[in-house]
Amino acid sequence: MLGAFEVSGGAGPVVVAGGSQRIVLALLALHAGRPVGVPALVDALWPEGAPASARNSLQSHVARVRAALGMPGLIAHGPAGYCLAADRADVDVLRFEDLLREDALVEALNLWRGPPLPEFGGEPFRGIAERLTGLHREALARQVAELSNEREPSTKIGIGTGAGIETGVGAEAEPGTRARAGTRAGTGAGTAAGAGTAAGAGTGAGTAAGAGTRVGSETASAPPAPPPIVGAAPTAADLERAVDRLQEAAADDPCWERGATVLATALSRTGRRGEGLEALRRHADAVVDRLGIDPSESVRLLQVSILRGELDPGHRAKGAHRPQPPAQPAREIANNREPVRKRSVPLRFSSFLGREGEQRRLAELLAEPGLVTVAGPGGVGKTRLVAETVRAGARVAWVDAADVSAEDFFAAVATGVGARMGPLDEPLEVIGQRAKDFTVVVLDNCEHVVGSAAAVVEAMRDVRVVVTSQERLRVDGERVVDLGPLDPEAAARLFLERAGIERAGVEPAGIERTGIEPAGIELDDNVDEIVRRLDRMPLAIELAATQASALGVGELRERLDDRLDLLVRGRRTGSARHRTLRAVVEWSFGLLDPAGRTVLVRLSAFAGGFTIAQAEAVVADDVVPRREVAAVLASLVDRSLVVRHGPGRFRLLETIRAYAASLLDDEREELFRRHADVMLDAARRLDREMRGPEQAAAVREFDALLPDLRLAAVRGSPDDLAAAMYRYGYRCQQYEVLAWGLSGTKPDALAAAATHAWGRGDLTAARALASAARTPSDSVHEVLGDVALVSCDPDEALAHYRAMGSEPVHRVSGLVGEALVLAWSGRVPEAVTAASSAVELAAVTGNPSARAEALYGLGEALGDSDPGRALDLLGEAAELAASVDDRLFLGASETAAVAIRSRHGDPFTALREFREVLAMWQRVGNDTLQTAALRNLVVLLVRVGADETAVLVDAALPPADVYPAEQARLDRARAAAAERLGVARVGILKKRGAVLTPALVHDEASRAIDAVLSRMAG
Secondary structure (H helix, E strand, O other): OOOOOOEEEOOEEOOOOOHHHHHHHHHHHHOOOOOEOHHHHHHHHOOOOOOOOHHHHHHHHHHHHHHHHOOHHHEEEEOOEEEEOOOHHHEHHHHHHHHHHOOOHHHHHHOOOOOOOOOOOOOOHHHHHHHHHHHHHHHHHHHHHHHOOOOOOOOOOEEEOOOOOEEEOOOOOOOOOOOEEOEEOOOOOOOOEEHHHOOOEOOOOOOOOOOOEEEOOOOOOOOOOOOOOOOOOOOHHHHHHHHHHHHHHHHHOOOOHHHHHHHHHHHHHOOOHHHHHHHHHHHHHHHHHHHOOOOOHHHHHHHHHHHOOOOOOOOOOOOOOOOOOOOOOHHHHHOOOOOOOOOOOOOOOOOOOOOHHHHHHHHHHOOOOEEEEEEOOOOOOHHHHHHHHHOOOOOEEEEEOOOOOOOOHHHHHHHHHOOOOOOOOOHHHHHHHHHOOOOEEEEEOOOOOHHHHHHHHHOOOOOEEEEEEOOOOOOOOOEEEEOOOOOHHHHHHHHHHHHOOOOOOOOOOOHHHHOOOOOHHHHHHHHHHHHHHOOOOHHHHHHHHHHHHHHOHHHHHHOHHHHHHHOOOOOOOOOHHHOOHHHHHHHHHHOOOHHHHHHHHHHOOOOOOEOHHHHHHHHOOOOOOHHHHHHHHHHHHHOOOEEEOOOOOEEEOHHHHHHHHOOOOOOHHHHHHHHHHHHHHHHHHHHHHHOOOOHHHHHHHHHHHHHHHHHHHHHOOHHHHHHHOHHHHHHOOOHHHHHHHHHOOOHHHHHHHHHHHHHOOOHHHHHHHHHOOOOOOHHHHHHHHHHHHHOOOHHHHHHHHHOOOOOHHHHHHHHHHHHHHHHHOOOHHHHHHHHHHHHHHHHHHOOHHHHHHHHHHHHHHOOOOOHHHHHHHHHHHHHHHHHOOOHHHHHHHHHHHHHHHHHHOOHHHHHHHHHHHHHHHHHHOOHHHHHHHHHHHHHHHHHOOOHHHHHHHHHHOOOOOOOHHHHHHHHHHHHHHHHHHOHHHHHHHHHHHHOOOHHHHHHHHHHHHHHHHHHHOO
8 A cells, every 4th residue: 555556465456446445445454454443444435425325335335345356254243343264465565664663664664555545635644654654764764864874763753844734653663651653743745643543565476375355456557566675785876766755755845844854954064055045045045934933943053063064974983063152142131131032932742633724724824914812712732733833933032821811911921022121111112122032922821811912012013923822902993813712623533642542442552541431322422422512622531531541431421410529630841721621611711700700601501503683682681781692692602701602693612511510500401491482492493494485594493493492392392382382293203303293282293292192103102192182283184084083994094184174384284184094095086186186286376395296296206107107206205305304204205116116116226215215214213114115125025035124124113004005015025925935934923023123134134135135136
């Protein structure tokens, strides 16, 4: 994989066709001998989002890779995932890293055939390729340094750039050490990765015992390997060849300081002083142009040495002096000023993750003088971002204002920039003049002195100034980098690294120390939940990771409700307000005025997003009038205590909300009552919109309000909410919402509870709940009609469906129910008439869900008489239903289409679609319709010869009455399977099927579908 992807076996090259199969094999090879979790493989195959059938498709890809390799046992599957039984020496990238750790630079560099992993552009391959490229580049620099008689200590290779990246290599380490490829700082090559993503491999003939396959090694069809970088006895030609390759690497990244300095030194030592100076000039220009900072002091000193001829051949006499920094300029002495020097930029040795985009943005803004404010909530990593970005600058003034009062701020800045005040001097003028001697001036932690900071910044007009604060300074020309939470992947990586845990069963050094055993998918789920509930904020994640090493990940997740008292073990050397989560939040609260604190505490009544109008309705009273709420809310947004949550919506970060809720006092009950009333009003409004053309927007708002609607169901009347949300719960298959009606008495609430029971397959309970309504509504008639429909009671079903009609969308549902009863009873012409009427009426309403329902009804009615048109109608219905997240009729339409294809079309297509239908019903939890789909699958499985699974599934399904046409199809399928299997075998299978749980039935059916599809695909 160090070059084009190739696989060789004992008999020569092995062809692995298909991009997906090559991705699977490449990722398994990068973890040779170690398991790779299913989630990691799925993410690599579908980086933009996995389909519902991802796991089944992955099984198919693995099967094809096994077939291509010719050794089925080479890829094993266990609880931790899939594992390629190969040695590290069988994979060239793993061998490459192993050789680097062993200081075998010559052999390692000779493995390099070109850019690594060139055909794999997605993650995690992109990050691995960047890291390998950095290792190769650094190895070249080290090789040149050694050959030019400037040998360095034989430690692990580090990758450094002028922007401050330092990366170490280590997939495996000696006992007691932690192996990691970690990244610290700004821009350039290198990606943080755990040992589990180490890469490397070997070349040479033969195959590893027990593996038989080598990935990335040279084959007969591969291009010839490049000549060795150096031979056993280095010569001048070896150095010249190594210098040429280092020049190519330095040209690819001119900001790479180490490459430039090693190259310039080697060129000068070989008598090419001019070329050495030119290499330094290119580096200096690139650093200034691209990063907006001056070259480092070491680059300048090297340039002086070269100009003095101190590196020329023959000049290296014993005791030759090293260049010293120049003396203090005379003009500074005359002006009685301190010499310009680099101030102390905060230093952290841990890796810096997930801020590549923000770091590039900050570096771009610093290319020009002016103010850049890095704004964000406490603990989001503002200080770390700035430190990692400006660290490489030679002249940086850093002022930490965290413990500085507004009265002392000017004096602190003056000290930071080295300005000395005379008794008659104007402080801001002197500070502004002195600041010009620095490349960058950083004013850190200024949220409590924003007024003073704004005045200082105004005085530094021609200076690059970076301010970190929870709110903007709001001065002319201010450019802002808003720093928000980490993305989910970076947040999870940060937690795992700080806790000393590896994913998917990999056991790095550190597992013994922490006592935490990796647990594959369960670990991933726990970590994802932890970082989500911590708002993906870096400081909170680091505090949680510290506790995870003591408590365990699962225990930590269970106790996050007490996060403010749990996360109390920050860095001993960190500031006091960063050692506990409570201290971070209290610092932010302490900066608010009384109105801000009151509004923020009351906003904790919301669990999720809210609008300004909703905030006003809940928060406002005599203490904070309604007219003032919007302005206070805006100030809280500016201070990063409230964040935007979509157009026109806001929310509190979870940690802020937890702290604010802890401050609620006697007003709690009244506040919760107002919140419940606001949510009920919103639900009733959205219910009306659910029945019109704007249904899609109503569904999205319902989804967004679900966290608050849950709280309202607890705090207020679940009966009223269930009634208002019946249509949303039924059409979107939200069984949690429907269950809120179980204790209700209102007709629509009882209808919601009955629909919940119907979806769970309890038709008796569904009929009893709906029948308890004193005044049957259209919703009550609908659910009673549905119960009668699946119970094969056509007369009762027709009576209820024909009673529906208080408004057009309800009448559409009644007509569609009537059409289904007639169609399944064999009265097809009458069914087509009813369904056609439903289509016409639904078009008038403009409601997408009503139109989808009507088209589905007509498709069902025409299923056997005109299957081609029926499939077109059902496809259109599914598309309409999907547009408004109507899972009921999306699933019903797809189920009907699959059933028609299984009877009249290509069984291969029908099987492929059946897998998706079953997964969808299992996902939403509708046992009634999943059972109906499985009955159709029984017929299809017999048709394609999967008789044993068909008998198993048939025996596992609960007894149910079915309509005559369906009963005839089932009887024919059962007879065919019995004839082919024999009575004895059928009896055994029925006994096994009778004890299968619904989950096992689904798994058996899915496996049978996959097996048949694989067989039919050849």
